[in-house]
Amino acid sequence: MKTESLQKQMTQWRHDFHRHPELGFNESRTAQRVAELLTSFGMEVHTGVGQTGVVGVLQKGNGTAAIGLRADMDALPITEIGVHSYRSQMEGVMHACGHDGHTAMLLGAAAYLSTHGEFSGKVVFIFQPNEEHGLGALAMLDDGLFDQFPVDAVYGLHNIPGMPVAEFSTRAGPVTASESLFEIEVNAQGGHAALPHMGVDAIVVGAEIVNSLQTIVSRKLNPGLNGVVSVTEFVTDGKRNVLPGQARLSGDARALTPEINAQIESRMRQIVDGICMAHGVSGKVSYDTIFPATINAAAASQSAAQAARVVAGVDAVDGACEPKLFSEDFAHMAAANTGCYMLMGNGTDGPHARPLHSADYDFNDQALVPGSSWWVALVEQELAQSVDL
Numbered sequence: 001m002k003t004e005s006l007q008k009q010m011t012q013w014r015h016d017f018h019r020h021p022e023l024g025f026n027e028s029r030t031a032q033r034v035a036e037l038l039t040s041f042g043m044e045v046h047t048g049v050g051q052t053g054v055v056g057v058l059q060k061g062n063g064t065a066a067i068g069l070r071a072d073m074d075a076l077p078i079t080e081i082g083v084h085s086y087r088s089q090m091e092g093v094m095h096a097c098g099h100d101g102h103t104a105m106l107l108g109a110a111a112y113l114s115t116h117g118e119f120s121g122k123v124v125f126i127f128q129p130n131e132e133h134g135l136g137a138l139a140m141l142d143d144g145l146f147d148q149f150p151v152d153a154v155y156g157l158h159n160i161p162g163m164p165v166a167e168f169s170t171r172a173g174p175v176t177a178s179e180s181l182f183e184i185e186v187n188a189q190g191g192h193a194a195l196p197h198m199g200v201d202a203i204v205v206g207a208e209i210v211n212s213l214q215t216i217v218s219r220k221l222n223p224g225l226n227g228v229v230s231v232t233e234f235v236t237d238g239k240r241n242v243l244p245g246q247a248r249l250s251g252d253a254r255a256l257t258p259e260i261n262a263q264i265e266s267r268m269r270q271i272v273d274g275i276c277m278a279h280g281v282s283g284k285v286s287y288d289t290i291f292p293a294t295i296n297a298a299a300a301s302q303s304a305a306q307a308a309r310v311v312a313g314v315d316a317v318d319g320a321c322e323p324k325l326f327s328e329d330f331a332h333m334a335a336a337n338t339g340c341y342m343l344m345g346n347g348t349d350g351p352h353a354r355p356l357h358s359a360d361y362d363f364n365d366q367a368l369v370p371g372s373s374w375w376v377a378l379v380e381q382e383l384a385q386s387v388d389l
Contacts, residue, residue, distance in 0.1 A: 023076075043056040043057060059121070073127055078359050166344075179253075180261060182287045187284075192241065209271065221260060
């Protein structure tokens with residue numbers, strides 16, 4: 001693989017980022033280090049794009065095509081329990097999703113392409129802040145990311161625990177789900193626990209809503225289309241001998257298309273209105289889609305899979321994988337431009353196989369070379385020197 005000589009450097013960068021994790025829009029140290037390295041590679045560097053985002057631009061030859069490569073930089077508010085030497089030095093903050101590895105891989109690709117890259121055209125290296133809260137991509141777009149740095153297509157890469165290292169998967173169409181946060185308020189009539197007939201118990205109303213919400217996916221959506229509705233919090237103002245008059249239900253909904261997401265919201269509002277009306281109480285629903293579904297363009301997904309086959313071989317690449325129900329901020333970039341989101345194995349043992357966002361998860365350093373080599377292969381494939389002929 002082309003970036004094998006950079007394994008040690010990428011590992012050092014990754015461990016440094018891991019020791020110094022930063023939350024969304026606070027990635028000052030990380031952004032500064034990224035900008036310094038890109039500058040040392042001889043690139044045109046722009047900072048402060050989307051608050052703490054960094055963009056590096058590399059032009060070779062006279063090719064007019066351009067490709068965007070995106071990595072995320074932010075960490076999570078989780079206390080690390082791993083025991084490795086490079087564990088987080090920031091109490092309550094850790095890289096539990098592998099963004100330290102994503103950043104190191106893209107830096108490795110930038111280092112290789114700046115000195116050895118065989119291509120003609122422009123590469124735009126996008127280091128995005130605040131992916132975890134779904135705000136960083138929009139912030140960069142609002143700052144004119146693709147107006148200042150136009151590209152023909154943009155690509156993202158994420159590690160997947162439990163999948164063998166150097167295996168890749170992607171698909172045309174929906175690849176990750178939308179995420180919508182909902183909150184339901186029930187305003188009933190509290191009272192004495194011994195006299196329930198004199199009020200309307202908000203717990204009973206809320207419980208009926210919880211059960212009925214489960215029928216959205218099981219009975220109201222096309223069984224061939226995926227969706228998830230999960231109530232994750234149920235809070236009331238009741239006490240030991242006081243029936244509650246108010247209840248608040250919070251939760252999370254996932255969908256693979258905007259149409260299914262809209263159906264989930266519509267059905268939820270119908271259920272809450274109907275149950276509250278039946279009990280003679282009032283209800284209110286707020287439904288906020290934080291992440292849209294990530295929709296891969298067909299041509300871009302084919303290009304991404306082809307580059308992966310160059311790196312890992314035909315048998316190690318699934319170009320038609322099942323969609324995932326987690327969500328990804330890259331969705332905003334894929335909606336604003338032709339795009340593709342690629343998944344890459346992080347390993348099948350130990351902390352490398354722990355779920356993303358776990359306190360004992362760790363990015364696999366053995367994935368640095370395959371991931372960065374994929375970036376290189378993608379650039380050299382899409383910006384082949386033959387475009388000048």
